[in-house]
Amino acid sequence: MLKAVTFISDMMIPLVFVYIIFYGYSKRIDIYDSFTKGAKDGFFVVLNILPTMIGLMVAVGVLNASGFTELVTGLLKPIAQRIGYPAEAIPLTFMRLISSSASTGILLDIFKSCGPDSFTGRFVSVMMSCTETVFYTMSVYFMAAGITKTRYTLWGALAANLAGILASLWICSVIWG
Amino acid sequence: MLNYIWGGMIIIGMVTAAFTGRLPEVTNGAIESAKEAVTVSVTMLGVLSMWTGMMRIGEDAGLMKLLTKKLMPLLKWLFPRIPEGHEAMRHIAANFIANFLGLGWAATPPGLKAMEALKRLSRDGETASREMCMFMVINMSSLQLVSVNLLAYRVQYGSHNPSEIIGPGIFTTLISTAVSVIFVKLAEGREKKKC
Structure with a gap:
């Protein structure tokens, strides 16, 4: 199974690209024209999130330079070690459920201090890809529909995210541990 | 917040x-x-635009319609009470597909429309209907198969193999989504017994 997982990592992007190009040809569309149009959309997506990125990375930068991050990680270390969880990833895990951009700021900070190829760097990468900003999404979607009683949705979402986090820890320690 | x-x-x-x-x-x-x-952001600008460009080819070639069709049997199992051909189903499919493909920002508009359509179907007033719960929990379990943003960040900070996290990411996403479906199905079952 491990081989299959590594294989998917290597093959996913090339396969998607080749598949999409052949699919486009088979439908006889001008694929290069479509690509450039789509790439332009990506441009605006990045431009739109740039202000939040700057704001939150500055906030994370301030927390770091002040020594606060060190302090919190130091306090969390004993607990983290007992459950085998990377201490640096604990604040990120909580922030991940609340805000996508704030968690991105913390994630980039972990990449900077530990490196993306360290165990912690790999773990947070996998963990970020299987979790979601639960609290933010819930408030936006339920507000749009005028729902105040959300029943078991919060517990369901938290259970799913917890399962993802534990699965990330497991698979990372199997592959890179 | x-x-x-x-x-x-x-x-x-x-x-x-x-x-x-x-x-x-x-x-x-x-x-x-x-x-x-x-x-x-400059790194991301390149990587993300490459991805949205590729996805646009798929969209223009009708790949989204194909995926919607493939997804329908699964959606019927997840939402058995939504009437055949109701618009809610279409919006749910569009939301899930945009999420799968890592186009999160494109997932929100159909997602909100899906919630509004489900609200019209629901007779529960301000309480979330069974369909809303299913939709929301799956939506919040993270569906995306490849996170291009993550690849861009890993490239930016000098990873030797940025894509090595794709496979594990897909594996863990499958687990979190499976847990979300099982959770809601169990919760629905418990409520039925109460009635």
Whole structure:
């Protein structure tokens, strides 16, 4: 199974690209024209999130330079070690459920201090890809529909995210541990 | 919410810095981080645009319609009470597909439309209907198969093999989504017994 997982990592992007190009040809569309149009959309997506990125990375930068991050990680270390969880990833895990951009700021900070190829760097990468900003999404979607009683949705979402986090820890320690 | 988180982060940082005597470093840190946000965004601009360009080819060639059709049997199993051909199903499919493909920002508009359509179907007033619960929990379990943003960040910070996390990411996403479906199905079953 491990081989299959590594294989998917290597093959996913090339396969998607080749598949999409052949699919486009088979439908006889001008694929290069479509690509450039789509790439332009990506441009605006990045431009739109740039202000939040700057704001939150500055906030994370301030927390770091002040020594606060060190302090919190130091306090969390004993607990983290007992459950085998990377201490640096604990604040990120909580922030991940609340805000996508704030968690991105913390994630980039972990990449900077530990490196993306360290165990912690790999773990947070996998963990970020299987979790979601639960609290933010819930408030936006339920507000749009005028729902105040959300029943078991919060517990369901938290259970799913917890399962993802534990699965990330497991698979990372199997592959890179 | 970010209103308080953001301000709180900066104030906590400043207060800590005052105690640890690191105020000059804080000024530096803030400026460096602002600069870094732009550097990261430039990398992201390239990688993300490459991805949205590719996805646009798929969209223009009718790949989304094909995926919607393939997804329908699964959606019928997840939402058995939505009438055949109801618009809610279409919006749910569009939301799930955009999420699968890592186009999160494109997933929100159909997602909100899906919630409004489900609201029209529901007779529960301000209480979330069974369909809403299913939709929301799956939506929040993370569906995306490849996170292009993550690849861009890993490239930016010098990873030797940025894509090595794709496989594990897909594996863990499958687990979190499976747990969300099982959770809601069990919760629905329990409610049926009560009635």
